[in-house]
Amino acid sequence: MQEVIKKEILEIERRENVKILYACESGSRAWGFPSRDSDYDVRFIYIRPKEWYLSIDDYKDTLDFPINDLLDISGWDIRKALKLFRSSNAVIFEWLQSPIIYKEEPAFKEQLIDLLKDYYSLRAGMHHYLGMTINPFKNDLQSDTVKIKKYLYALRSSLACRWMREKQTVPPMEFGILRTLIKDEGAVNELVDQLLVRKKDNSEGDTIPSSRLLNQFIENEIRESELYTTQLEKSTGSTEVLNNIFRNLLSKSFKQEV
Numbered sequence: 001m002q003e004v005i006k007k008e009i010l011e012i013e014r015r016e017n018v019k020i021l022y023a024c025e026s027g028s029r030a031w032g033f034p035s036r037d038s039d040y041d042v043r044f045i046y047i048r049p050k051e052w053y054l055s056i057d058d059y060k061d062t063l064d065f066p067i068n069d070l071l072d073i074s075g076w077d078i079r080k081a082l083k084l085f086r087s088s089n090a091v092i093f094e095w096l097q098s099p100i101i102y103k104e105e106p107a108f109k110e111q112l113i114d115l116l117k118d119y120y121s122l123r124a125g126m127h128h129y130l131g132m133t134i135n136p137f138k139n140d141l142q143s144d145t146v147k148i149k150k151y152l153y154a155l156r157s158s159l160a161c162r163w164m165r166e167k168q169t170v171p172p173m174e175f176g177i178l179r180t181l182i183k184d185e186g187a188v189n190e191l192v193d194q195l196l197v198r199k200k201d202n203s204e205g206d207t208i209p210s211s212r213l214l215n216q217f218i219e220n221e222i223r224e225s226e227l228y229t230t231q232l233e234k235s236t237g238s239t240e241v242l243n244n245i246f247r248n249l250l251s252k253s254f255k256q257e258v
Contacts, residue, residue, distance in 0.1 A: 001070075005042055005102050008065075008073060016063060018046040019253045021078065021108045025100035026091075032175045033152050033196055035204045042102060043095055044075035047253045053079070078249060082242045085112060088121035088235075090128035097173040105253075111245055119237035120170045125160075126229040129171070130222065132157035137218055145207040148199045151214060155179075155192065158221035165228045188217050 009023050027041030028034045046063065061077035076084070076092075084092050096112055133154050140150040152175065159178040160171035172178060182189050191214055198208065 001040060002102065005040060005071070005073075008067065008071070009042075009044065009103050012044075012063065012065065012073070012075075013046075016046075018048050018063070019105070020044045020046045020075070020103050021105045021249070021253075022095070023075075023101070023103040024095050024098035025102070026095055026098060028149070028152075030094075030098045030100050030173060031152075031156060033149075033199045035149070035199055035202060035206075037203045039069060040071050042071070042073040044073070044103070045078055045081045045092075045095075045108075046075050047078040047249055050250050053250070078246060082246055085115075085119055086237050086239060086242055088119055088124040088237075090125055093120060093125075093170055094173045097170075099174060108249070115237070115241065116170050118241075121235045122164050122168060123229065123232035123234055125164055125171065126225060126232060129157045129160040129164075130225050130229065133161065133218065133222055133225075137215075137222065141210065141215055141218070144210055146210050147205060147207050148195055148202065149204060151195055151208075151211070152199060154218050155195075155214070158218050158225070161225035161228075162221060165225065185217065187213055 005023075009020055012018070013020055021044075023042060023044035024030070025041060026043040028038050029040065052059070061080040062074065064074040066072050081092055093116065096109055096116070101109075136150045136154040140146055141154060156175045156178060159175075159181055162181050163169070163171035163178060166181065179189070179192060182192070191211060195208075198206065
């Protein structure tokens with residue numbers, strides 16, 4: 001499947017006249033808990049020739065290609081990606097940590113990784129992951145039966161919040177790293193092990209009986225994170241640093257075409 005994805009990336013570059021700077025897996029396969037029928041969620045950052053940016057009109061800054069039930073590919077223009085990086089958008093911070101990379105231009109990812117600590121806002125991150133925890137907790141986990149993936153989504157996001165509370169750093173993307181924070185809650189770890197086995201061996205829609213223990217664990221994490229968030233201040237990184245990255249990429253990416 002990797003070869004199919006890489007071939008599709010090259011086709012997008014040719015068809016759209018863009019250069020893809022970075023392409024990665026962003027969904028459950030990257031998080032570490034795919035099902036046997038999980039699709040591939042490929043996300044990328046691209047840049048266009050210089051003339052495209054020198055217009056008085058604004059153009060669409062995303063590319064979306066739902067190829068089929070197994071493959072979903074979409075991407076952001078570099079300018080959009082850098083704006084979101086500046087505002088500490090949690091999604092792009094996850095993309096940069098993906099363990100599955102399909103394409104990467106030399107040094108592009110490293111430039112941004114080196115800037116993570118300067119641009120990551122704990123306040124923005126907490127708001128993002130709290131929302132990603134509260135939504136399934138209220139809308140999915142209160143039923144008698146719950147989709148396995150909904151429990152794992154809520155657990156991953158709640159542990160990302162715990163990571164920020166305890167370490168004050170960017171939370172890792174991978175669930176296997178995040179769950180190391182569960183220390184003395186042995187019964188919770190056992191249930192998580194069971195969820196991961198069930199998720200791997202079954203389909204995306206499979207359910208389990210609601211777990212009071214997991215619900216209490218997630219509810220406690222929500223309460224702790226909401227309290228912690230009230231103490232955080234808003235922060236924004238430098239625009240000029242990212243402007244320089246954008247200009248350098250623009251001058252190098254389409255040298256021969258410009």
